[in-house]
Amino acid sequence: MEFRLTEEQKMVQETIRQFVKEELIPLEDEVLKNEREGGRPSLPPEKVKELQLKAKEMGFWGIDTPEAYGGVDFDLMMLAIVLMELAKTFVPFTFGGSADHILYYANEEQKKRYLIPTINGEKKSCFAMTELNDGSHKPNIQMLAVKDGNEWVLRGEKTWITDGHEADFVMVIAVTDKEAYEKTGRDGVTCFIVDREMGWTSKIVPTMREGNPTSLVFDHVRVPEENILGDVHEGYNLGLESVSFARWIASVRAVGAAEHLLQMAIDYSKERETVSKSMVEHEAMQQMMANYAGDIEAAKRSVLNAAFTLDKEGDNKHVASLVKLFEANMGNYVVDSVLQIYGDIYTKELPMDRWYREARLWRIYEGTDENQHTIIARNLVEQQVKIGQYV
Numbered sequence: 001m002e003f004r005l006t007e008e009q010k011m012v013q014e015t016i017r018q019f020v021k022e023e024l025i026p027l028e029d030e031v032l033k034n035e036r037e038g039g040r041p042s043l044p045p046e047k048v049k050e051l052q053l054k055a056k057e058m059g060f061w062g063i064d065t066p067e068a069y070g071g072v073d074f075d076l077m078m079l080a081i082v083l084m085e086l087a088k089t090f091v092p093f094t095f096g097g098s099a100d101h102i103l104y105y106a107n108e109e110q111k112k113r114y115l116i117p118t119i120n121g122e123k124k125s126c127f128a129m130t131e132l133n134d135g136s137h138k139p140n141i142q143m144l145a146v147k148d149g150n151e152w153v154l155r156g157e158k159t160w161i162t163d164g165h166e167a168d169f170v171m172v173i174a175v176t177d178k179e180a181y182e183k184t185g186r187d188g189v190t191c192f193i194v195d196r197e198m199g200w201t202s203k204i205v206p207t208m209r210e211g212n213p214t215s216l217v218f219d220h221v222r223v224p225e226e227n228i229l230g231d232v233h234e235g236y237n238l239g240l241e242s243v244s245f246a247r248w249i250a251s252v253r254a255v256g257a258a259e260h261l262l263q264m265a266i267d268y269s270k271e272r273e274t275v276s277k278s279m280v281e282h283e284a285m286q287q288m289m290a291n292y293a294g295d296i297e298a299a300k301r302s303v304l305n306a307a308f309t310l311d312k313e314g315d316n317k318h319v320a321s322l323v324k325l326f327e328a329n330m331g332n333y334v335v336d337s338v339l340q341i342y343g344d345i346y347t348k349e350l351p352m353d354r355w356y357r358e359a360r361l362w363r364i365y366e367g368t369d370e371n372q373h374t375i376i377a378r379n380l381v382e383q384q385v386k387i388g389q390y391v
Contacts, residue, residue, distance in 0.1 A: 027047075164213065262334060328369070
């Protein structure tokens with residue numbers, strides 16, 4: 001298999017790399033300052049909009065949105081290349097013109113009310129499946145939805161929801177057939193599109209990570225039947241598809257960040273002297289750089305192979321779990337070693353504090369290490385996949 005980027009892929013990679021270098025990395029000090037002073041560790045909405053419009057002029061609008069909806073519709077291989085470059089800064093930024101991909105399962109009326117406004121930047125969404133007592137190995141959804149006439153009444157709470165505090169509507173998973181759900185752990189759940197005006201509330205959960213997640217509370221929120229996304233009692237697969245896609249995205253980010261962190265270590269070790277010579281001249285430092293360069297290259301190839309596989313074969317949860325487990329751990333030991341190199345200048349005024357906190361999350365969110373071990377081992381033991389199948 002010829003595993004090289006095409007000329008088009010190289011051009012996109014270089015364009016995004018320059019955008020990150022010239023537009024985003026210079027804003028890192030501002031983001032760190034906002035966080036130190038107790039503000040949101042992010043950019044003002046107007047600044048994000050300005051950057052999105054700059055990117056749009058360069059042709060990067062709706063990078064994962066079908067052309068029929070005004071996007072450029074990159075395949076997953078190209079999307080991986082773009083997101084790896086974006087991951088080389090902790091400045092939170094996403095290209096405009098996109099929507100959560102499970103929203104494409106909406107019917108035509110729902111697309112008019114939710115999908116199109118989201119793509120156009122007129123509305124913001126979030127996805128809510130996780131709850132406080134959910135386990136990594138077995139789902140434990142407690143939120144209930146009870147039918148009342150032509151409405152469903154939702155009661156419960158979702159936790160660790162990304163973008164929940166800013167969202168205009170949420171795609172939320174709730175149990176609609178308790179007996180079926182308790183029996184199988186996946187049947188009898190439904191996905192609802194719920195506007196904030198329908199009554200749910202959100203509260204930021206302070207965490208170590210950037211972009212603090214939120215908890216969403218549904219206190220007998222009434223949702224019309226036409227707001228069901230997909231089919232009644234069959235929302236679990238929608239939720240799982242969303243999680244698996246996010247799991248793969250997490251692995252892509254880990255690779256891009258690790259590349260940047262290794263370069264940070266190289267640049268700093270050239271400047272710092274120990275025992276009358278620069279750190280980079282020490283054999284131990286050279287061994288570390290060589291080992292991590294190999295690990296990152298292996299991780300990068302595995303995540304691109306996963307993108308290639310997903311493009312050709314559709315959603316594959318096994319591949320997503322494989323790369324999530326390997327890449328997240330690789331990124332963690334890279335950032336840990338880079339922090340060790342920076343040593344006594346461990347301070348919140350420099351980027352390493354932020355990188356360290358962000359990297360540690362990679363092994364937890366979108367499925368813990370333990371969760372990935374279980375999924376991978378089960379698939380192999382039950383012979384759902386064979387070793388080496390995806391090469």
